[in-house]
Amino acid sequence: MAVSPSIPRSPSTTSSSTVPQKLKEIATQNISTGKGVSHPQIPLQNPDYELAQQLNDDVRHKYIKDRKLGEGTYAVVYLGHLRADSASYVAIKKIKVNAEFKDGLSMDAIREVKYLQELSHPNIIALHDVFTSKDLNLNLVLEYLPGGDLEMLIKDGSIHYGAADVKAWMGMLARSVWYCHENCVLHRDIKPNNLLIASDGEVKLADFGLARSFADPYLNMSHQVITRWYRPPELLYGARQYSGAVDIWSMGMVFAELLLRVPFVAGNTDLDQISKINDAFGTPTEENWPGVTKLPNYVSAEKDRIVPLQGRDFFLRQFPTAGSVGAELLMSMCALDPRKRSTASQILQHNWWFIEPKPTKKEDLPRKPGGVKKMGDDLARRGGELQEGPFHNTVRQLDFTAMK
């Protein structure tokens, strides 16, 4: 794979080397003598050929679409490659024009483009280019990640992995989340099938369709974000002002799932999710979480179901493979009160990373064939959707009636 993470062809490298150069080139050409006509790349005979459109066509011309990898309600994903180098693969995500959505480009697409243009990090999927195609659909040229995703590895019983592997994956996830938060971006949909794997084993956070910038103090945000099993209690209780702590909870749930190889708290409905969290971690009260009872959708637990806040022993018992230091780290991500949850930066400084076992080198991490198809499915999915399949459909239908 030529488009390898070691030479990230991120927006910062591609765009900055092509676009401003081109603008500069055009800007510095001699207008009075050349009159622009001398510039071979701008056919002035065609009055519809604006500079911007010419740039767009140049970008589009850089890539060739090969075959369809996946299709969702929101996008079609193709395998593609650089015209100049057929071994340089990319994933081209074509956003569908939604006939029912008359308001132009959807929020999901806008969010995804907006944030991926700003974030360039080894553990975040790179957006190489954006262009419009003939039918004026938006095409995102994304990093090619043929290793599938973490969900695929977690679910496949024939894949064996250990604490050192989990440490390597979690390290990469923690760095991506730290980078997002450092840039004042909330991802709001962290889960195993949004953690894609590059050919060299590097984990990449993808799907920024629900991302947003930190709000200014006192401004409200939507609480209808993050796929339910990974959604923190404050969002389930309808909090409208929240922080990066929401992503940290999701990260804790991914950590737990990597260790257990099943989702740790998998509620059938939002209410069920709340009670499962209560049962697992303890019942939120004004004592352990000041202010929780004031949250809009707070529901008090039934008297006979009040569980005391779980401590270290619980986490060590539940997650023996993490070791006592690892269990402590997990516990710090799963604090019910978001103010008591560790920040991404605190997590990266935790002692767990420095003790044995050392994280596995990314090249030596377990892998599984069939990742290309999985990438196609993952990238085509709309943010916040649960995995597809008959079982999950049932879950959503139950949810549908329950919430009416």
Place this chain on the structure above:
Amino acid sequence: MIEDEIYRKSSQYRLWSFTSESLQSLRVTTNALASDRVRAAQRRAREAQQAANSSTSTPNPSDTDSKAAEEKTVDCLTPEEEQDLVRYYCEQTVELGERYRPPLPTIVRSTAIQYLRRFYLTNSPMAYAPKTIMACALFVATKTENYYLSLRQFAEGLPDITGDEVIAPEFLLMQGLRFTFDVRHPFRGLEGGIMELQAISQGMGQPAPHIPNQTSEDLRQGLLALPPPPSSSSSNLSIHDRLGRAHTKTRETLKTSAQMTDAYFLYTPSQIWLAAFLLADKPLAEFYLETKLGRTEEGHPLHELRMKILHTVSECSALLSSYKPSASDPEQMKKLKRIAKKRHHCENPEKAGLAGKKRVPAAAAAVGTPGISGTGEGTSESDVERLAKRRKVEEGGSGSEMLVDRSREDKPQDQTDQQQQVPAEQAEGAAG
């Protein structure tokens, strides 16, 4: 990771930061290209007209003369006129935002203004009427700044423009924006600076790490000992009131001058807010810089840095204070009317119908352009097939359809959420 590193990775720095020379030269080029196109298009229109005429009447011998004369009369906008016109529509964007109840937040309007300014770096107002692009930029800004209104709601707030007209240039606009939607504003930096100064005034200031022997009390005393701002009429203002005044005044500059000048293209957000702060209360702004960089002697690296920053910030201040609202200047308004008339005359006739024909012209142009069919697009299914498929899915109503519906259901919820959020946003608008 320091903030500079983060900023250097931003699209605002990578794609939308210029030197004043490169900015000027880009505008000149865009104008020249557009002028050539306008002249070419008008020539074609004339030729077509003549062809039609010549079939009915005998050719007039003086035709060639009149043709030459006409050629001269195609009077295109100059780069300066284009800039004046764009600035006027930036001012109109603020007004437009004011029409809504509640008014659109400052951040939405400011983002829309920057979209408009960025768009017209590579597109000419002769080709695309700023009035149409302005409405679209404002709508796109509501989406990118999380202040979601439906297109219908949005269009209801606007005089004489339909929703279809608002959305028609969306792709064109996004293309002109190089698909970068993030705008880094100076507002949040100002809020942070004011909070820091308030903390200092209450004796809770944090000394900078490289100035270890400074105490919170030193900082507070330093702040209280500042000479009054030169322009102030009442010299015995309490520090609380002084900060409040400087805050309001700076914010006003950021909402107006910083938006209507080239500040965003030439300076970073922190340079911009410090420049505006310098205009509002010079001693206070200089004091703030000293809390970060110390009051070191010449020859000290921090002294050099402070002088360099002050120099840049002062340049930016000069740019900001050069701005005068068009509405306050009858001469300027007269000039703008003339430019608008001129623009109308030289409007590219082949582009004029853009708003009416939703998304068609560009698509048609792309289809008709050789060299594009080679992108591998040919293998993808046609629009017709895709629509047919969609219909099938809709009629089917299978189990997976349920999933789709459910996922859509989140959307209206999200929208009402956004609207419930209005009062808070309104408070923001009122405060600023």
